[in-house]
Amino acid sequence: MPSSGRRTFTVFRNESGAIYVVKNGFSWPAFVFNFYWALSKRLWWLAVTIFAVAFAGLLGFSAVVHSNPGLACFVAIALELFGLTFIGLRANRWWSTALERRAFKPSETIEAANHAAAVQVASAA
Secondary structure: OOOOOOEEEEEEEOOOOOEEEEEOOOOHHHHHOHHHHHHHOOOHHHHHHHHHHHHHHHHHHHHHOOOOHHHHHHHHHHHHHHHHHHHHHHHHHHHHHHHHHOOOEEEEEEEEOOHHHHHHHHHHO
8 A cells, every 4th residue: 555645656668668657546637638638648449439428428418408407417417427437447457458558568566656756766777
């Protein structure tokens, strides 16, 4: 268990020496910027899925909003929060799996206060 204020990161390395550091646990950037986060990580399948689900949700919302706007808004917000939380919980695992498919291997687990400090520790090793 990490000590107070410290987070656990997994270091991924490939044979050419490139390093990626992935935080274990919830991803706030993926929660807030989910579509753009997926694009930045080249997780094309996730970006397309997020776009398609958002588009389908918009169509469904527009079809229902006229008959019961209060319920439609409540359901839309609840589904959105569920989806965002799911993405935030799974995002770093998806990113780690994508790195392994790109020939990066998990080399070590480190604790650091933030991502920048974790990169610094991983680069020094």
